[in-house]
Amino acid sequence: MRDFQTPTRSAVYASTAMAATSHPRATLAAIETLRAGGNAMDAAVCAAAVLAIVEPQMTGIGGDCFVLYAPKGGPADKKVIAYNGSGAAVAAAEASWYLELGMDAIPYTSPHAVTIPGAVEAWHRLTLDHGSKDFADLLRPAIELAENGYPIPPRVASDWDRFQDKINSTEAGKRVFMPTGKPAMVGDVIRQPELAATLRIIAEKGPDGFYTGPVAEDMVATLRRLGGLHTMEDFAAHSGFYVEPVSTNYRGYDIHECPPNGQGFVALIMLNICEGFDSAGMSPLDAARLHQQAEAGRLAYRDRDAFLGDPDASPMPLETLLSKKYAAEQRALISPDRAMATLPDPALPASSDTVYLTVVDGDGNSVSFINSLFNAFGTGLMSDTTGVMFQNRGALFVVDENHPNRIAPGRRPLHTIMPGIATRNGQTVMSFGVMGGHYQPFGHVHLLGNVIDFGLDVQQALETPRIFHYDGVLSVETGISNETADQLRAMGHDVEAAPLPFGGGQAIWIDHERGVLIGGSDPRKDGCALGY
Numbered sequence: 001m002r003d004f005q006t007p008t009r010s011a012v013y014a015s016t017a018m019a020a021t022s023h024p025r026a027t028l029a030a031i032e033t034l035r036a037g038g039n040a041m042d043a044a045v046c047a048a049a050v051l052a053i054v055e056p057q058m059t060g061i062g063g064d065c066f067v068l069y070a071p072k073g074g075p076a077d078k079k080v081i082a083y084n085g086s087g088a089a090v091a092a093a094e095a096s097w098y099l100e101l102g103m104d105a106i107p108y109t110s111p112h113a114v115t116i117p118g119a120v121e122a123w124h125r126l127t128l129d130h131g132s133k134d135f136a137d138l139l140r141p142a143i144e145l146a147e148n149g150y151p152i153p154p155r156v157a158s159d160w161d162r163f164q165d166k167i168n169s170t171e172a173g174k175r176v177f178m179p180t181g182k183p184a185m186v187g188d189v190i191r192q193p194e195l196a197a198t199l200r201i202i203a204e205k206g207p208d209g210f211y212t213g214p215v216a217e218d219m220v221a222t223l224r225r226l227g228g229l230h231t232m233e234d235f236a237a238h239s240g241f242y243v244e245p246v247s248t249n250y251r252g253y254d255i256h257e258c259p260p261n262g263q264g265f266v267a268l269i270m271l272n273i274c275e276g277f278d279s280a281g282m283s284p285l286d287a288a289r290l291h292q293q294a295e296a297g298r299l300a301y302r303d304r305d306a307f308l309g310d311p312d313a314s315p316m317p318l319e320t321l322l323s324k325k326y327a328a329e330q331r332a333l334i335s336p337d338r339a340m341a342t343l344p345d346p347a348l349p350a351s352s353d354t355v356y357l358t359v360v361d362g363d364g365n366s367v368s369f370i371n372s373l374f375n376a377f378g379t380g381l382m383s384d385t386t387g388v389m390f391q392n393r394g395a396l397f398v399v400d401e402n403h404p405n406r407i408a409p410g411r412r413p414l415h416t417i418m419p420g421i422a423t424r425n426g427q428t429v430m431s432f433g434v435m436g437g438h439y440q441p442f443g444h445v446h447l448l449g450n451v452i453d454f455g456l457d458v459q460q461a462l463e464t465p466r467i468f469h470y471d472g473v474l475s476v477e478t479g480i481s482n483e484t485a486d487q488l489r490a491m492g493h494d495v496e497a498a499p500l501p502f503g504g505g506q507a508i509w510i511d512h513e514r515g516v517l518i519g520g521s522d523p524r525k526d527g528c529a530l531g532y
């Protein structure tokens with residue numbers, strides 16, 4: 001039982017269906033879709049489209065998505081289904097071309113960081129295969145919001161203020177997001193008529209309305225004017241695809257993630273390592289537990305950076321990386337009271353900003369859905385007349401002709417976005433995700449540990465203060481006590497206060513015994529969970 005005198009939020013309980021997103025209007029759109037006869041996939045796509053309007057700094061039709069889908073309660077008779085809705089580098093993207101220009105990395109705000117957006121194709125394909133409503137109907141709430149306007153909530157306004165330089169980088173962006181010459185403030189109403197017109201074309205023509213015709217022509221013309229190598233053929237050739245999820249068992253729960261080119265396997269490596277530590281007598285925020293997570297993360301991210309790329313071009317040793325034997329070997333490198341001074345080399349030979357939402361419907365179908373532009377406002381580049389803000393996923397490519405994540409024609413880059421589903425005894429028990437770019441594997445491990453190891457409900461688990469070890473620094477949120485931070489420093493960690501909160505998240509727990517859904521939504525965002 002939580003302390004009702006503390007400024008926290010109760011989990012949401014419902015008996016039929018539930019949705020949780022990072023914006024109240026998107027959650028409402030999902031619930032309205034469910035109550036109108038739609039299923040979980042319909043509601044998820046509708047909510048994703050709404051989020052592309054009301055959280056344009058985080059997501060949009062110029063971005064990508066990854067999706068996990070557990071039909072009718074779990075994989076007892078059907079597998080968890082995964083869809084890769086990420087886009088590839090253009091046909092002219094040869095590493096040698098960038099090297100000849102003296103580029104040793106892809107700039108985050110350049111047109112070269114724009115891979116072909118995959119979200120629209122994924123939304124349409126998933127609706128056709130697993131939805132029950134007409135695709136055009138699912139886009140209608142987003143179109144109406146873009147045309148009629150929506151008030152800006154606090155977290156969105158904060159993001160817009162911090163990234164106004166990006167908004168200012170194109171005339172189109174300034175016209176849409178700074179109509180008065182300054183960033184919108186809390187409560188200001190923003191309209192996006194050009195994006196509404198683009199969504200109407202997509203509603204009428206499906207993906208062809210985005211990847212071919214006038215919309216694609218405007219996107220290509222904009223990118224080429226800025227120096228990009230994109231062509232109409234690159235857009236027309238795009239297609240997402242179904243993939244086999246990767247999974248591990250953590251203390252009796254099967255945890256499912258999307259496979260590479262996503263980083264979901266990093267969370268599974270961390271879970272395998274952490275499973276061997278005894279959490280008895282600890283609390284979720286004990287310095288010893290946070291130390292274990294930090295060290296497990298350092299080892300898992302080392303392997304991510306060494307091996308992750310487009311698996312079609314650079315096969316990964318996933319079977320070994322996800323084995324319990326490998327986890328035991330890595331766990332043996334971790335001292336209980338001292339941080340590793342340096343990381344060992346990988347034991348094997350070498351071969352960001354986001355929205356997350358989840359929906360469970362009355363039939364027990366569960367959708368775990370994540371859609372992203374990567375950094376805030378992606379590249380900051382907006383198509384001249386269509387209202388499409390371009391992602392910058394291509395900035396995660398390596399300009400190195402020998403690296404598995406090297407940029408090359410038709411390759412998909414390392415992706416940080418990662419939806420999750422947990423099952424037990426053939427039944428789905430939780431659909432979850434934690435946003436936050438590179439942070440996300442830490443977020444999954446933190447959330448799952450809070451729920452499975454310490455019995456917190458999903459709302460409590462999401463509210464718990466977070467840490468993130470990255471690039472040699474252990475960053476801690478303000479909720480981590482000074483005493484705990486000092487204990488971590490004494491262990492040898494370079495501890496710093498996190499300048500911003502780590503991501504956000506949503507989760508729905510399915511209590512099969514009582515027939516109850518329990519939802520949570522992260523206070524680090526503006527969103528909420530609702531059910532009926």
